[in-house]
Amino acid sequence: MDRYLVVSSDGHIGLRAPDYRPYVEAKYRAAFDEALPIQIDATRRMSDYFLITEINEEWRHGRDYELSGAWDPVARDKVLDGDGIAAEVLFPDGVTEMNAPPFGAGFTMRPDGASAELMWAGCDAHNRFCAEFVQTAPERRIGLACIPIYWDVALAVKKTEEARASGLRGVLLPPMWGSFDAYHHPKYDPFWATCQDLEMPVHFHSGPAPMEQFFGPLPPTDRDSVPPGAVGSYLMEVHLWLTRPLTFMLWGGVFTRFPKLKVAITEGTSAWVPDYLDRLEFHYAKTRESQKLGDFRGHLAESPADTFRKNVMIGASCMSRREAEARHAIGVGNMMWGSDYPHPEGSWPMTRQQQLDALHGVPDAELEALLGGNAVAFYGLDAGKLAPLAARIGPDKAGFQKARVAAA
Amino acid sequence: MDRYLVVSSDGHIGLRAPDYRPYVEAKYRAAFDEALPIQIDATRRMSDYFLITEINEEWRHGRDYELSGAWDPVARDKVLDGDGIAAEVLFPDGVTEMNAPPFGAGFTMRPDGASAELMWAGCDAHNRFCAEFVQTAPERRIGLACIPIYWDVALAVKKTEEARASGLRGVLLPPMWGSFDAYHHPKYDPFWATCQDLEMPVHFHSGPAPMEQFFGPLPPTDRDSVPPGAVGSYLMEVHLWLTRPLTFMLWGGVFTRFPKLKVAITEGTSAWVPDYLDRLEFHYAKTRESQKLGDFRGHLAESPADTFRKNVMIGASCMSRREAEARHAIGVGNMMWGSDYPHPEGSWPMTRQQQLDALHGVPDAELEALLGGNAVAFYGLDAGKLAPLAARIGPDKAGFQKARVAAA
Known part of the structure; x- marks a missing residue:
């Protein structure tokens, strides 16, 4: 094949807020109607302070059809075909700030102060929509279910x-x-067991953080209520909030008890991985600094750095040149390219160029793994079924060769 | 001079819990008497799960006199002399887990659920003891005041x-x-102004973290209530909780408004610095990834990575060989060696050997800076006054030369 099979590890779908209504169970529709204007207002006010409205609006301008791929499968496949993407993973939150599921479901699913019943109703609504969306092209779409697990593991x-x-x-x-x-709490073990048995990889996606610590009381009442440096502090920390769950799972021995459980950490870049692995290894190799502290290794079958290599995959959205150059320290087998469509920070509509800029000169076998092969293995995709599509729309190998020569 | 002037950036003092009583204001002594057994019991129960009792007790065995340097100035000076330390910074928490100030004052000073009045009473008690301790040898002792600032900035x-x-x-x-x-909240500006005007560097010390997230409800009721991996997860995260305040201060523009304000970040190693500086610079140099987000640089006079170089010092306790080798990436001018006496993970009673192991082969001028020169400048110490002491007790330069030759 003279083209690559590309799988995006990071795509987003979501309905326009009012359109979730038919997917919400009937008994929650009155609550939905009541919450809708509040949700829309809070989202708008938050985005006034968190996002640069002009840049986001300029980015959207004239792209209404392409962005409707957040909920319209026909529009979506047109974009995917143009981007050379054969298959993709589908997270919630379609176009930034505009397509979140109801009742705090979706991306963040913060538990404190939330109603478990309503958040589950919101997740159910999104999961129904997602399942329906997947059925429009099951071989291309890896749909994810939103599962707020802390209230009731069963x-x-x-x-x-x-x-x-x-x-x-x-x-x-x-x-x-x-x-x-x-x-790391053992109460979650039945859930990990289920994910392992059903071959359902567990995903964490970048974005959520304790926003009120950066922005003050939410949603902001006026510009003066937001302290200076809110966004800068948020950007410095966002990957830390993303990787915390994995830290607890690794040290908690979850993968010792469930060795086939898989975890994907998405859109936090992969730049943090070498340092993270170093620290896993450093603390596992019992050091003088830790001698006074209690045992924390007896329940682990191996170093958590070794576990990471086997059980963890990075959804390296818009993988940068810098990440591509550091791929051996990060782990060529642990990185999956992703487009992040339809978010403005994603590669669309310049996906081909983004891939060439970042990945030119990477040997063919590694390129195959990074662009799609790793994802095929991780999600157990049927590469044979996707091959004809990739042969038609995938990025041509010759283009990468030319880019390599041009860069040299 | 054929010896180095050594300043430890990390020392700890604290009274045995009951001995804080006379330092507590009379009107809080009834509360002190009531809280004392509760505090002692909680500390003991926490240490049962957090510390390896045997290792800590073995370490203490036969060292009662030397460890009494946590509160006895004569014992302390004997230890310092033996360690070759001319001056040191004094944090609370003497011997691990045994000498915390009352009412939640001291190291962590967590605000939620605490009584502001009582915590201030505890801080006052420690600060009085600390001031008294400093007076026993003012040129050698850099005493720090515990200041829980969030309730009332004035x-x-x-x-x-x-x-x-x-x-x-x-x-x-x-x-x-x-x-x-x-x-990053501007309400703290009057406090930063005071620290700048009085030349009082601001300190953050490693250790505090949201312990209940790792250990479950505190203090633990029994061993089964502590999830596996609690200590490992804590160790992975502890430096992140340490550096968060600095992140908010840097992005909040605190040092743009108070350019002479100084901050020390102590006992979190210095290994995190190169990655941290990279990320500061990466986010400051406006990237594609950040384009959709709100402005976060307009209020900053320069890149926060440059600010770090000027205003921040690392208390690099027991600086490791690895840190010494990475000193140019970390910043030779930003690192201060420290002993962490009287903590078991500290260098005492093997300080001389620890310094030789970590620092052999480092050029003389850099060694001078790392062992004491940087601290002299940062704290505005009188090096002339300390010189005779250093000439008597300091580590001899010839020893480092010999270690260099032996290692080569």
């Missing part, structure tokens, strides 16, 4: 089984647990 | 002025602010 297990039965192929978990038990 | 200013007047030369702030305003 219920989370049941919802995950239902999601699998409906054709979804992974779960998205909240990266923050508020005052609930963190992810 | 009161924090007043307490800092009093601390300065009593001979203390820096402040220790809580690294976690709970539900209170983070350190």
Whole structure:
């Protein structure tokens, strides 16, 4: 084949806020109607302070059809074909700030102060929509179910089984647990067992953080209520909030008990990985500094750095040149390119160029792995089924050769 | 001079818990008497799960006199002389887990659920003891005042002025602010102004973290209530909780408004610095990834990575060989060696060997800076006054030469 099979590890779908209504169970529709204007207002006010409206609006300008791929499968496939993407992972939150599921479901799923019943209703609505969306082209779409696991593990297990039965192929978990038990707690074991048995990789996606610590009371009442440096501090920390769940799972021995459980950490770049692995190894190799502290290795079958290599995959959205150059320290087998469509920070509509800029000169076998092969293995995709599509739309290998020569 | 002037950036003092009583204001002594057994019991139960009792007790065995340097100035000077340390910075928490000030004062000073009045009473008690301790050898002792600033900034200013007047030369702030305003909030400006004007460097010291997230409800009721991996997860994260205040201060423009304000970040190693500086610079140099987000640079006079070089010092306790080798990436001018006496993870009683192991082969001028020169400049110490002491007790330069030759 003279083209690459590309799988995007990071795509987003979501309905316009009012359009979630028919997907919400009937008994929650009155609550939905009541919450809708509040949600829209809060989203708008938050985005006034968090996003540069002009840049976001300029980016959207004249792209209404292409951006409707957030909920319209026909528009989406047109974009995917143009981008050379054969298959993709589908997270919630379609176009930034405009397509979040109701009742705090979706990306963040913060538990404190939330109603478990309503958040589950919001997740159910999104998961139904997602399953329906997947069915429009099951071989191209890896749909994820939103599962807020901290309230009721048995219920989370049941919802995950239902999601699998409906054709979804992974779960998205909240990266923050508020005052609930963190992810090293054994109470979650039945859930990890289910994900392992059903071959549903667990996902954490960048973005959530304790926003009120950066921005003050939310949503902001006026510009003066937001302290200077809110966004800068947020950017410095966002990957830390993303990787916390994995830290607790690795040290908690989750993968010792469930060695086939898989985790993807998405859109936090992969730049943090070498330092993270160093620190896992450093603390595992018992050091003088840790001698006074209690045992924390007896329940682990191996170094958590070794576990990382086997069980963890990085959704390296818009993988940068810098990340590509550091790929051996990060792990060529642990990185999956992603487009992040339809977010403005994603590669679309310049995906081809983004890939060439970042990946030119990477040997062919490694390129194949980074662009799609790793994702095929991680999600158990049927590469044979995707091959004809890739042969038609995939980026041509000759282009990468030319870019390599041009850069040299 | 054929010996180095050594300043330890990390020492700890503290009274045995009951001995804080006379330092507590009379009207809080009834509360002190009531809280004392509860505090002792909670500390013991926490240490049962957090510390390896045997290792800590073995370490203490036969060292009662030397460890009494936590509160006895004569014992302390004997230890310092033997260690070749001319001067040192004095944090609270003497011997690990045994000498914390009352009412949650000292190291962590977590605000949520605490009584502001009682915590201030505890801080006052420690600060009085510390000022008294400093007076036993003012040229050798850099005493820090515990200042929980989030409740009442005006009161924090007043307490800092009093601390300065009593001979203390820096402040220790809580690294976690709970539900209170983070350190980029302009409400803290009068406090930063005071620290700048009085030349009182601001300190954050490693250790505090949201312990209940790792260990479950505190203090632990029994061994089964502590999830596996609690200590490992804590170790992975502890430097992140330490550096958060600095992140908010840098992005908040605190040093643009108070360019002479100084901050020390102590006992979190210095290994995190190169990555941290990279990320500061990366986010400051406006990248594609940040384009959709709000402005976060307009209020900064320069890149926060440049600010770091000028205003921040690392208390690199027991600086490792690895840190010494990375000193140019970390910043030779930003690192201060420290002993961490009397903590078991500190260099005492093997300080000389620790210094030789870590620092052999480092050029003389850099060694001078790392062992003491940087601290002299940062704290404005009188090097002339300390010189005779250093000439008597300091580590001999010839020893480092020999170690260099032996290692080569």
